[in-house]
Amino acid sequence: MVTRPIADEELHAYVDGQLDSARRIQVDAWLAEDGAGQVRLEAYRAQDEALHQLFDSVLTEPLPPGLADLTEQLRARLDDRAAAPVPDRGPVRRTSPARGDVAAVAAAMWARLRRWDRSRVWSLWPQQGWVQALAAITLLIAGGVGGYGLRTGAAPVPAPAASVVTADGQQPQPGLKTFAEEAVQAHVFYTADTPQPVEIAADDRGELNRRLSERLGKSIFGPDLGSVGYRLVGGRSFPIATGAGAQYMYQNDQGKVLTLLVGKPKAGQETAFRFYQQDDRAMFYWVEGTLAYALVGPVAHDDLMKVAEAVYKVMKDPPLETKRPEDKAAPQPTVTAPPAPAPQPSVQPTSAQQSNGAPRGDAQGQPVGGAIQPIGQQGADMQPKAM
Amino acid sequence: MSNLGSDLDVQIASLRRYSRALVRERADADDLVQETLARAVAHADQFKQGTNLRAWLFTIMHNVHVNQVRQKASRPGDVPVEDVELLLVSPARQEMQVELRDVARIIDTLPEEQRQVLLLVTLEGLKYDEVATMLGVPIGTVMSRLSRARESIRLKMGDQGGASLRRVK
Numbered sequence: 001m002v003t004r005p006i007a008d009e010e011l012h013a014y015v016d017g018q019l020d021s022a023r024r025i026q027v028d029a030w031l032a033e034d035g036a037g038q039v040r041l042e043a044y045r046a047q048d049e050a051l052h053q054l055f056d057s058v059l060t061e062p063l064p065p066g067l068a069d070l071t072e073q074l075r076a077r078l079d080d081r082a083a084a085p086v087p088d089r090g091p092v093r094r095t096s097p098a099r100g101d102v103a104a105v106a107a108a109m110w111a112r113l114r115r116w117d118r119s120r121v122w123s124l125w126p127q128q129g130w131v132q133a134l135a136a137i138t139l140l141i142a143g144g145v146g147g148y149g150l151r152t153g154a155a156p157v158p159a160p161a162a163s164v165v166t167a168d169g170q171q172p173q174p175g176l177k178t179f180a181e182e183a184v185q186a187h188v189f190y191t192a193d194t195p196q197p198v199e200i201a202a203d204d205r206g207e208l209n210r211r212l213s214e215r216l217g218k219s220i221f222g223p224d225l226g227s228v229g230y231r232l233v234g235g236r237s238f239p240i241a242t243g244a245g246a247q248y249m250y251q252n253d254q255g256k257v258l259t260l261l262v263g264k265p266k267a268g269q270e271t272a273f274r275f276y277q278q279d280d281r282a283m284f285y286w287v288e289g290t291l292a293y294a295l296v297g298p299v300a301h302d303d304l305m306k307v308a309e310a311v312y313k314v315m316k317d318p319p320l321e322t323k324r325p326e327d328k329a330a331p332q333p334t335v336t337a338p339p340a341p342a343p344q345p346s347v348q349p350t351s352a353q354q355s356n357g358a359p360r361g362d363a364q365g366q367p368v369g370g371a372i373q374p375i376g377q378q379g380a381d382m383q384p385k386a387m
Numbered sequence: 388m389s390n391l392g393s394d395l396d397v398q399i400a401s402l403r404r405y406s407r408a409l410v411r412e413r414a415d416a417d418d419l420v421q422e423t424l425a426r427a428v429a430h431a432d433q434f435k436q437g438t439n440l441r442a443w444l445f446t447i448m449h450n451v452h453v454n455q456v457r458q459k460a461s462r463p464g465d466v467p468v469e470d471v472e473l474l475l476v477s478p479a480r481q482e483m484q485v486e487l488r489d490v491a492r493i494i495d496t497l498p499e500e501q502r503q504v505l506l507l508v509t510l511e512g513l514k515y516d517e518v519a520t521m522l523g524v525p526i527g528t529v530m531s532r533l534s535r536a537r538e539s540i541r542l543k544m545g546d547q548g549g550a551s552l553r554r555v556k
Contacts, residue, residue, distance in 0.1 A: 008534050009527075012530060012534055013530070016508055016509070018514060040541065043537075043540075043541040044537050044541070047490065047537060047541070050486070050487055050490040051408070051490070051494075051506070051509050052510065054408070054487055055407055058400070058403050058407045061403070063399070064417055066417075066421055067399070067403075067417060067420055067424065070424035070425060071395065071396070071424065073428045074424055074428045074431060075395050077431035077432075078395065078431055078440075080431075265512075267517075
């Protein structure tokens with residue numbers, strides 16, 4: 001099955017999500033048969049987690065005054081440059097009244113969030129990630145009202161099938177759209193007329209979450225989206241560019257199907273938010289902590305954002321059952337939606353801190369290959385070279 | 388890069404994390420970030436809009452670090468364990484703290500060049516080619532340093548590394 005031996009460097013590239021998809025599948029196959037390789041893989045992943053445990057708290061330490069000043073100086077310098085006309089990016093950077101309003105709102109919001117951050121309301125990075133996701137969601141909603149959301153589709157992005165646009169309408173950097181693209185491909189593939197749209201049904205959510213968490217090596221759960229009319233149908237896992245991906249599938253009473261892909265973000269994508277619209281399909285991508293999420297569905301921009309907000313609320317304040325992955329059965333997660341509207345996280349400092357203790361899962365899961373999977377021509381990030 | 392301003396904040400938070408993991412001592416680590424930002428402000432006109440802000444900032448930081456190390460002769464291994472304990476994300480189980488401290492100690496014993504690569508790839512999620520460009524070495528060197536670093540930690544953690552570290556989640 002394995003065409004050539006797995007080089008040491010390739011196992012590392014596999015761990016780091018920097019192996020091309022064809023080779024990754026071969027490594028999956030090799031790992032399934034090689035106990036020693038599996039042991040090393042798990043040890044490396046554990047190291048990775050340990051490093052984050054050790055140092056992630058630095059991310060939310062308040063900036064000392066000297067650093068804060070320099071940050072603002074640098075921001076001003078970079079903004080000056082951004083404001084200067086850049087001929088070859090003109091169409092993308094074109095400003096308009098709507099865009100200006102949105103940018104101003106976002107800037108003001110961000111300034112407020114930064115202050116909260118400094119007051120340590122947000123004491124762990126994942127929450128800050130949500131703050132950013134939320135800012136982006138709000139930005140997109142605001143933009144949609146002003147017609148800005150529609151305009152993003154017209155940005156001259158030389159993408160073959162569709163345009164991926166960042167929250168502020170910029171063209172993404174090359175190679176930054178793989179997770180989003182994979183999410184859309186997987187959505188199309190598994191929501192098409194297939195006999196088995198999900199691999200694990202949602203009848204037993206505990207089992208569904210447990211199995212997908214195991215394959216991802218992280219504790220994840222399918223959020224209950226009943227508040228926006230979608231029920232969880234089930235899920236499946238399949239290999240994506242960064243290892244294993246878990247896809248949750250939802251359906252509403254009108255038969256519309258949404259999918260939520262969860263996986264490790266690609267290097268370089270950890271802080272990005274992307275909104276993507278192609279024909280009648282919309283996708284929103286964001287990152288929280290060490291995981292990337294992409295929500296895809298045949299719905300309009302505003303509707304998708306409502307669902308994204310619902311996902312946000314459940315994820316931020318997860319049902320109790322999902323906080324303890326070692327618990328055997330996780331019955332119907334109950335959503336205790338925070339009372340406040342999304343853009344006012346300051347009223348929920350307690351819940352933000354409580355969820356700091358959310359476990360990150362037991363990383364004994366190995367990425368699972370073998371499933372039919374729609375990923376075709378993923379570009380190789382790199383071809384490992386021998387020394 | 389971003390009108391949200393979030394990108395810069397995120398990158399600076401990452402710089403601080405990497406700096407802390409690399410030099411450990413809080414004041415020294417923030418000095419490194421401070422010097423990096425000062426240089427970034429001074430050379431902001433060299434940053435090309437639309438290019439990788441993170442790679443640009445990390446490259447500056449690397450250069451500053453090399454200079455600082457050269458100037459004041461680094462003190463590898465001179466790390467108060469208490470500092471590490473303060474960094475723990477949450478006051479979780481005792482055994483977990485002990486294991487994390489072991490990992491921290493072992494990382495400190497790694498050669499600087501291996502430690503840099505390990506931290507840049509695993510902690511900061513940089514791609515191998517980004518690290519290679521940043522450090523000015525071939526990509527194969529990056530990968531072999533990473534490989535050696537991870538194997539060292541794994542072997543030094545011994546049996547407990549396989550079994551107990553897995554629970555550090």
